[in-house]
Each structure stands twice: as structure tokens, then as C-alpha cells.
Amino acid sequence: MVVYYGQRATQGGLLIAEATAISETASGFPDVPGIYTDEQVEAWKDVVDAVHAKGGIIFSQLWHAGRASHRVYQPDGQATVSSTSKAISENWKVVVEDFRQAAVNAIQAGFDGIEIHGAHGYLIDQFLKDMVNDREDEYGGPVENRCRFLMEVVQAVAEAIGIDRVAVRISPVFDYIDGVDSDPHKLGLEVVKRLNKLQEDLGSKLSGVEALENGVADLIGYGRLFISNPDLVYRFKINAPLNPYNRETFYINDPVIGYTDYPFLDEKTHSSLKPTN
Ligand SMILES: Cc1cc2nc3c(=O)[nH]c(=O)nc-3n(C[C@H](O)[C@H](O)[C@H](O)COP(=O)(O)O)c2cc1C
Structure with missing residues (x-):
């Protein structure tokens, strides 16, 4: 986790x-x-x-x-x-x-x-x-x-x-x-x-009304795409392609597969966050 x-x-x-x-x-x-x-x-x-x-x-x-x-x-x-x-x-x-x-x-x-x-x-x-x-x-x-x-x-x-x-x-x-x-x-x-x-x-x-004045929403949340893209924010920022998610691994009981093993766009800068087990 x-x-x-x-x-x-x-x-x-x-x-x-x-x-x-x-x-x-x-x-x-x-x-x-x-x-x-x-x-x-x-x-x-x-x-x-x-x-x-x-x-x-x-x-x-x-x-x-x-x-x-x-x-x-x-x-x-x-x-x-x-x-x-x-x-x-x-x-x-x-x-x-x-x-x-x-x-x-x-x-x-x-x-x-x-x-x-x-x-x-x-x-x-x-x-x-x-x-x-x-x-x-x-x-x-x-x-x-x-x-x-x-x-x-x-x-x-x-x-x-x-x-x-x-x-x-x-x-x-x-x-x-x-x-x-x-x-x-x-x-x-x-x-x-x-x-x-x-x-x-x-x-x-x-x-709440003031906060809504300038737009239709205050905040947009992401679920499945954030599971499959650990660097989702970065990818949005540079308009990069996204990893597709794998439904088969949603909710499974594994410490790594489907959770921490989705690839980063730029593997080098994130190597310290690779799964360890
Ligand atoms: C594996 C998985 C677990 C989820 N767990 C929760 C949760 O614990 N609480 C929650 O409010 N929504 C949960 N959701 C729903 C997501 O927050 C989100 O509403 C849903 O995936 C649709 O948004 P999306 O199109 O961005 O994926 C989960 C979704 C998935 C796929």
C-alpha cells in the first residue's frame, strides 16, 4: 500500500x-x-x-x-x-x-x-x-x-x-x-x-455556491485510470497516452499485480517506486 x-x-x-x-x-x-x-x-x-x-x-x-x-x-x-x-x-x-x-x-x-x-x-x-x-x-x-x-x-x-x-x-x-x-x-x-x-x-x-460560480464542477475524480496509471497527473499534463486498465486484476488479493506493477511513462525518474516484492 x-x-x-x-x-x-x-x-x-x-x-x-x-x-x-x-x-x-x-x-x-x-x-x-x-x-x-x-x-x-x-x-x-x-x-x-x-x-x-x-x-x-x-x-x-x-x-x-x-x-x-x-x-x-x-x-x-x-x-x-x-x-x-x-x-x-x-x-x-x-x-x-x-x-x-x-x-x-x-x-x-x-x-x-x-x-x-x-x-x-x-x-x-x-x-x-x-x-x-x-x-x-x-x-x-x-x-x-x-x-x-x-x-x-x-x-x-x-x-x-x-x-x-x-x-x-x-x-x-x-x-x-x-x-x-x-x-x-x-x-x-x-x-x-x-x-x-x-x-x-x-x-x-x-x-458551495461561490465555489461553483466559475465552472460546472470543483473537482473531477479518477478511478480506473488512476489504478492503471501511477503517473496519471504527469500524463495529463503533457498529454501522453494512457495505460489501459486490466479488469481481471481489480480487487484481487495480491500485493503487487494490478496495483504497483503498472508502468510509469518515464521509468528512470520513478525507479525508486518500483514494487519490491
Ligand atoms: C478496483 C476498484 C475499486 C474501487 N473502490 C472504490 C472505493 O473504495 N470507494 C469508492 O468510492 N469508489 C471506488 N471505486 C469506484 C471509483 O471511485 C470510480 O467511481 C469508478 O471507477 C468510475 O470512475 P472511472 O471511470 O474514473 O473509473 C472503485 C473502482 C474500482 C475499479
Whole structure:
């Protein structure tokens, strides 16, 4: 991981690291990282240091998979937590606290900020989407209620580490693992409206509207092409051709293949970041 993220770091470039479990109940796949134990925080420091050494900026993506998990990944094989109305409502306070603590841990590990994973059918998205959320309390029903859990998480995290270090990823339109909403446009606007309001309330200098004034977007993120091009930023800068990505090696359990073995354009200047094992 140190080599992988180090390869992709550039002066002033922002990396958002992979989905990272915020607690023992948050994981959904084998071999995914966490940020809730001291040992994990220590391990992330080496990754963060490698990125900072090249002048890069790195955010930790805080993640709870919710029902997109399985008993085998849960402590004592217990049932997964989710947005269903049958769950015990006190559980949500625990999960909000887990996000807050994981954010503090990420800053302690040296991350420049965090991104709350509110997308792709995972826990927060399970609250946002009306085709999943069947709760009958104040966390379910109308869109204002379905946003409540996300906003509680964002507020707790922003108060703990400062709102300028907090990002939120949402995917109102995307239908992955049945995360479907009957009115994605309305849901997306509602979330953005609430996030802008919170940003104003918490006294940040930059308003979302101002930031948008001069363009359609503030930031464009890259996924697959950044996996296959460690020097993606450099290639964009000089308009160089890109390595194609290999789908077969996405998500595989190997320390090198598909992660740190994609070639740099200029091998000589990057020889120190070649995989070592
Ligand atoms: C192997 C792989 C792992 C991914 N892991 C995450 C993740 O942990 N968190 C996340 O928000 N998106 C994740 N994504 C989605 C990407 O961030 C991105 O949305 C997607 O690849 C589409 O953008 P692209 O066309 O630039 O690849 C992953 C994608 C791939 C291919």
C-alpha cells in the first residue's frame, strides 16, 4: 500500500484512499483496511508519509458497508446493521460515534482530510434511498428524514476535525447493489442543499455556491485510470497516452499485480517506486 499510494502521489495532487472500515461491524469484503485500532492508525502513517514525501495530499475514505456485508465479516457472526425499521434505533448513535472516532484517527494518522462514503449502496446510501430504507421512525419516509443519518455523521465528523477537511461522496443516480431511489434528482439536490447549509452554519469561508460560480464542477475524480496509471497527473499534463486498465486484476488479493506493477511513462525518474516484492 505504501508503494501503491506513493506511486500515485504528486506535488499538490489530491488522493482519496480506498473505502476504509470505521469499526468492527463496518467491513463488507475480505482484505479491506480499517481505521479503528491503534495498530491500523500506525500502519496508515507509513502510507500517508509516502504521499506527503512527494508533496501530495491524501484523504481517508470512511466507510460502513451496512447490509452490503455478511455475518462472516461481523464480530461473533452477528447480523449486519442497516436502515431496516426492525433494527434497534440506539445503534445509530454508535455508528455516528464510530465515524467521528475514525475521522479523528485518520487525522492522527496524518491524513489531510477524510471523505465520508455515502455512496454505492453502503450504509449511508441505504438510509438515503427510498427503495431500501423502510424505517418508520424519523430516519425513514420523506427525503428530509432519509438525509438525517448522513447529516448526523457529517456534523459529528465536521465538529471533530473541522469542516474544511471533510468531503462526502454520494451517488443518487447509481443503482449498485439495489441502492435505488425513486427520485434521484430530488434526493441529490436535497443532500447538497443540506451540506451547503451545514457548511455555512459551521462558519467555513467557502460557500458551495461561490465555489461553483466559475465552472460546472470543483473537482473531477479518477478511478480506473488512476489504478492503471501511477503517473496519471504527469500524463495529463503533457498529454501522453494512457495505460489501459486490466479488469481481471481489480480487487484481487495480491500485493503487487494490478496495483504497483503498472508502468510509469518515464521509468528512470520513478525507479525508486518500483514494487519490491
Ligand atoms: C478496483 C476498484 C475499486 C474501487 N473502490 C472504490 C472505493 O473504495 N470507494 C469508492 O468510492 N469508489 C471506488 N471505486 C469506484 C471509483 O471511485 C470510480 O467511481 C469508478 O471507477 C468510475 O470512475 P472511472 O471511470 O474514473 O473509473 C472503485 C473502482 C474500482 C475499479
